[in-house]
Amino acid sequence: xxxxxxxxxxxxxxxxxxxxxxxxxxxxxxxxxxxxxxxxxxxxxxxxxxxxxxxxxxxxxxxxxxxxxxxxxxxxxxxxxxxxxxxxxxxxxxxxxxxxxxxxxxxxxxxxxxxxxxxxxxxxxxxxxxxxxxxxxxxxxxxxxxxxxxxxxxxxxxxxxxxxxxxxxxxxxxxxxxxxxxxxxxxxxxxxxxxxxxxxxxxxxxxxxxxxxxxxxxxxxxxxxxxxxxxxxxxxxxxxxxxxxxxxxxxxxxxxxxxxxxxxxxxxxxxxxxxxxxxxxxxxxxxxxxxxxxxxxxxxxxxx
Ligand code: HEC
Ligand code: HEC
Numbered sequence: 001x002x003x004x005x006x007x008x009x010x011x012x013x014x015x016x017x018x019x020x021x022x023x024x025x026x027x028x029x030x031x032x033x034x035x036x037x038x039x040x041x042x043x044x045x046x047x048x049x050x051x052x053x054x055x056x057x058x059x060x061x062x063x064x065x066x067x068x069x070x071x072x073x074x075x076x077x078x079x080x081x082x083x084x085x086x087x088x089x090x091x092x093x094x095x096x097x098x099x100x101x102x103x104x105x106x107x108x109x110x111x112x113x114x115x116x117x118x119x120x121x122x123x124x125x126x127x128x129x130x131x132x133x134x135x136x137x138x139x140x141x142x143x144x145x146x147x148x149x150x151x152x153x154x155x156x157x158x159x160x161x162x163x164x165x166x167x168x169x170x171x172x173x174x175x176x177x178x179x180x181x182x183x184x185x186x187x188x189x190x191x192x193x194x195x196x197x198x199x200x201x202x203x204x205x206x207x208x209x210x211x212x213x214x215x216x217x218x219x220x221x222x223x224x225x226x227x228x229x230x231x232x233x234x235x236x237x238x239x240x241x242x243x244x245x246x247x248x249x250x251x252x253x254x255x256x257x258x259x260x261x262x263x264x265x266x267x268x269x270x271x272x273x274x275x276x277x278x279x280x281x282x283x284x285x286x287x288x289x290x291x292x293x294x295x296x297x298x299x300x301x302x303x304x
Pocket of ligand 2: 203223227268
C-alpha cells in the first residue's frame with residue numbers, strides 16, 4: 001500500500017498530465033487554424049526542398065483521442081487505477097482470484113458429491129472414482145512417490161505388498177490424511193565402527209545375503225538388544241512405529257552394504273506430509289482407493 005501523501009501525488013500527476021494533453025491538443029488546433037491563413041507548411045525545410053505540411057489532424061483521430069480520455073476517466077472512477085483509490089466498483093485482483101477459487105471449489109465439491117460417504121474399498125471398484133484418484137495422485141503425490149507410484153530412495157513404493165505403516169484401507173487413509181514421520185535413530189556412537197559393521201552383516205543375512213565385512217553372529221546380538229524394540233524379533237517390522245520389514249528384499253533407502261551402513265550409523269527420518277486438512281475426507285478416500293488399485297494392498301485384493 002502506498003502512503004496517502006504519495007498516493008495524492010500520483011493522482012495529481014496523472015490528472016494534470018491528462019488535462020495537459022487535452023489542452024495541448026486543442027491549443028495546437030486553434031493555433032494552426034490561425035497559421036493556416038498565412039502558410040500551409042510548418043516552415044521546417046530539409047535537404048533544401050523537403051517541407052513539412054501543417055495539415056489539421058483528421059477529425060476521426062481527434063474523436064478517438066477524446067473518447068479514450070472519456071473512457072480513461074470512467075475507468076479510473078470505477079476501478080482501482082489511481083493511487084490508493086479503490087474505485088467505485090470495489091474490484092480487486094485478490095477478490096477476483098478468491099472468487100475464481102471459490103467457484104473452482106464449488107465445482108469440485110459438486111463433482112466429489114457422488115463419491116462422498118463411500119468407503120475407499122467401495123471406491124476401488126468404481127472406475128470413475130479411480131480416474132479422479134489418479135488425477136489427484138498425479139497432481140499431489142507423484143512428485144515424491146513417482147507417477148507410477150513406484151517410489152524412489154527415501155520415498156516408499158506404493159505398488160508393492162510391503163507397507164511401512166500398514167496396507168489396510170484405514171492405515172492408508174491415515175497415512176494420507178495425517179502424514180507419517182518415521183524416525184530411525186542413529187546408532188554409530190552406541191555400536192561403534194565394528195558394531196555397525198557386524199549389524200550390517202546381520203541385516204544383510206536376513207534377506208539371504210552375505211556382507212564382505214562384519215560378523216553376522218555378533219551383529220545378531222546387537223540386533224536382539226537394540227533393534228528388536230522397533231523392528232521386532234523376526235525383523236518383520238512394526239506398522240505402529242513405521243519400522244520397515246528388514247527380511248524382505250524391498251528397501252526404502254537401499255539394500256546395499258553401504259546404504260544399510262549409512263542407515264544404521266546415521267539414522268533416517270522420512271516425512272510424509274499430512275493432506276487431510278487441505279483435501280477433506282472424500283478426496284482422501286479417493287486417493288486411498290487409487291493407491292490400493294495401484295498396488296498389492298491385501299485389503300483391496302483378498303487372497304494375495
Ligand atoms: C513431500 C513428499 C511426499 C508427498 C508429496 C507425498 N508423500 Fe507419501 N510419503 C512420503 C514419504 C517420505 C513417506 C515415508 C514416510 C516414512 O519414512 O515414514 C510416505 C509414505 C506414504 C504412505 C505410507 C506407505 C507405507 O508403506 O506405509 C502412503 C500410503 C503415502 N505416502 C501416500 C501418499 C499419497 C496418496 C500422497 C498424495 C496425496 C503422498 N503420499 C504425498 C513422501 C511424500
Ligand atoms: C526407535 C525405533 C527404531 C529402532 C530402535 C531401530 N529402528 Fe531401524 N528403522 C526405524 C524406522 C521408523 C525406520 C524407517 C525410517 C523412515 O521411515 O525414514 C527404520 C529403518 C531402518 C532401516 C532401513 C530399511 C529400508 O527399507 O531401507 C534399516 C536397515 C534399519 N532400520 C535397521 C535398524 C537396525 C539394524 C537397528 C538396530 C541397531 C534399528 N534399525 C533400530 C525404527 C527403528
